[in-house]
Amino acid sequence: MYQIVLLRHGESEYNRQNLFTGWSDPDLTEKGVEEARAAGRTLKEAGYTFDLAFASVLKRSIKTLNYVLEELDLLWIPVQKSWKLNERHYGALQGLSKIETAAKYGDEQLQIWRRSLSVRPPLLTADDSRYARNDRRYAEVRPGDIPLGESLEDTVHRVGEFWNQRIVPLVMKKERVLISAHGNTLRALIKYMEDIDETALLHLNIPTGIPLVYELDDEVKPIRRFYLGEPEKVEEKAREVANQGKVTE
Numbered sequence: 450m451y452q453i454v455l456l457r458h459g460e461s462e463y464n465r466q467n468l469f470t471g472w473s474d475p476d477l478t479e480k481g482v483e484e485a486r487a488a489g490r491t492l493k494e495a496g497y498t499f500d501l502a503f504a505s506v507l508k509r510s511i512k513t514l515n516y517v518l519e520e521l522d523l524l525w526i527p528v529q530k531s532w533k534l535n536e537r538h539y540g541a542l543q544g545l546s547k548i549e550t551a552a553k554y555g556d557e558q559l560q561i562w563r564r565s566l567s568v569r570p571p572l573l574t575a576d577d578s579r580y581a582r583n584d585r586r587y588a589e590v591r592p593g594d595i596p597l598g599e600s601l602e603d604t605v606h607r608v609g610e611f612w613n614q615r616i617v618p619l620v621m622k623k624e625r626v627l628i629s630a631h632g633n634t635l636r637a638l639i640k641y642m643e644d645i646d647e648t649a650l651l652h653l654n655i656p657t658g659i660p661l662v663y664e665l666d667d668e669v670k671p672i673r674r675f676y677l678g679e680p681e682k683v684e685e686k687a688r689e690v691a692n693q694g695k696v697t698e
């Protein structure tokens with residue numbers, strides 16, 4: 450049996466303000482830093498260690514990973530960063546308020562944009578300053594691969610490819626791998642590995658900063674997944690994610 454640990458970054462500034470994030474690059478909040486450190490301590494207490502780690506090229510994922518590795522005294526292990534682990538690209542919604550978007554287009558449309566499998570958000574235009582082609586960190590990416598907006602299905606495609614090409618071979622060599630990524634990247638990976646149906650996917654919300662352990666069989670297919678944390682806390686944090694876009698009293 451193999452094992453791998455996935456982690457969604459700690460709370461970011463955009464999470465705090467309830468803004469669509471995608472490939473925007475906000476920093477962690479103080480709470481997010483604490484969540485990341487707590488994830489590191491949880492892993493340490495449970496006896497986990499790692500041979501190498503992955504992050505996206507977005508600072509909330511990279512910094513979360515660094516805080517976790519610091520707690521584990523593993524800052525020295527190799528880290529591979531890839532845009533393929535970036536959050537799902539939220540197109541022209543990036544930077545907009547989820548609450549204002551719900552008020553303008555309705556809760557149902559918001560839910561479709563956030564949680565459906567195949568619907569893309571409104572796309573960016575190529576002259577938009579948010580278009581990643583103008584960002585040096587994507588200089589090596591083929592221009593045609595840089596999205597103007599992605600459906601979750603698009604994200605499943607790029608993350609699934611990355612999983613097969615870059616992660617599975619390491620897992621099969623018994624490398625202990627930690628992946629620090631994003632809410633929808635992890636939803637995409639779960640969809641890819643388990644092929645869960647659309648209703649389940651609709652309700653799948655990944656809490657920030659709670660390690661998610663996958664046990665995998667000899668063919669690197671999932672046996673089971675579980676969070677390292679108290680179930681009530683995990684539930685509560687997943688509910689917070691689900692409720693973004695709702696006005697609270």
Ligand SMILES: O=C(O)[C@@H](CO)OP(=O)(O)O
Nearest residue numbers: 468469470471536563632
């Ligand atoms: O804005 C985003 O990029 C994601 C993750 O923060 O949000 P959502 O949960 O709405 O898909």
